[in-house]
Amino acid sequence: MTLQQGQNVIIGENVVFGENVKIGNNVIIYEGTEIRDNVIIQDNAVIGKQPTRAKTSILPEVKTLPPAKIGSGVTIGTSAIVYANVEISNDVFIADLATVRERVTIGAKTIVGRGAxxxxxxxxGKSCKLETNCYITAYSTLGDSVFIAPCVVTTNDNFMGRSKERFDKFKGVTVKDGGRIGANATILPGKVIQEDGAVAAGSIVSRDVELESLVVGSPAKEIRKVPEEQLLRNQ
Incomplete structure (x- = not known):
């Protein structure tokens, strides 16, 4: 094992390292975390953090979760936070200040942008691009080769934090393979963007987006099909 580490690094018990791991300054890696070969963890990153629960939270109390697993060739940027029970596949890039919460999986070669x-x-999924300051709400699913532009917001609560009726109705968004969402778009709870669906910048998606459709506006409406040369299968 070749391990390079900076100053003030804290490594918990039973952390597993592969070959050629590089760790910056002031990094914290929690107990049991698995880190494979050729991983770079930059300054002030936190890996394997257990979640905490606000006293007023409606969510059930969280028990100790399994450790995080970091695949080979992963880069984790400065001040990024990766929680426990996260599985990151090979060659993922997580930029500075990004946060990846518990029970998340990220497919190979995906990019998670700064502050996402x-x-x-x-x-x-794999080979996705989640750009700067986008927000992926809890209980969401993104397929392969999905593009999320800067400042996209996804949501999962139609009741906006009021009434007990909402407790069993939380539902994130689904973006299937090749789906693309433009900058500053908002996707409402439970909506599905089908394969190669595209959402124009600034749109508000209040109903599902059909296969290979381009939607625009508030509320977003289909204006045409995605051009053939833009479809994922033709790349």
Whole structure:
């Protein structure tokens, strides 16, 4: 094992390292975390953090979760936070200040941009691009080769934090393979963007987006089909 580490690094018990791991300054890696070969963890990152629960939270009390697992060739940027029970596949890039919450999986070669937030219980496919400051709400699923532009917001609560009726109705968004969402778009709870569906910048998606359709506006409406040369199968 070749391990390079900076100053003030804290490594918990039973952390597993592969070959050629590089750790910056002031990094915290919690107990049991698995880190494979050729991983770079930059300054001030936190890996394997257990979640905490606000006293007023409606969510059930969280028990100790299994450790995080970091695949080979992963880069985790400065001040990024990766929680416990996260599984990151090979060659993922997580940029500075990003947050990946508990029970999240991220597929190979996906990019998570600067300041992006992926909330708990999400599944992110391979070769996705989640750009700066986008927000992926809890209980969402993104397929492969999904593009999320900067400042996109996804939501999971139609009741906006009021009434007990909402407790069993939380539902994140689904973006299937090749789906693309433009900058500053908002996707309402439970909506599905089908394969190669595209959402124009600034749109508000209040109903499902059909296969290979381009939607625009508030509320978003289909204006045409995605051009053939833009479809994922033709790349």
């Amino acid at each position: 937030a992926i909330e708990n219980d999400c599944a992110i």
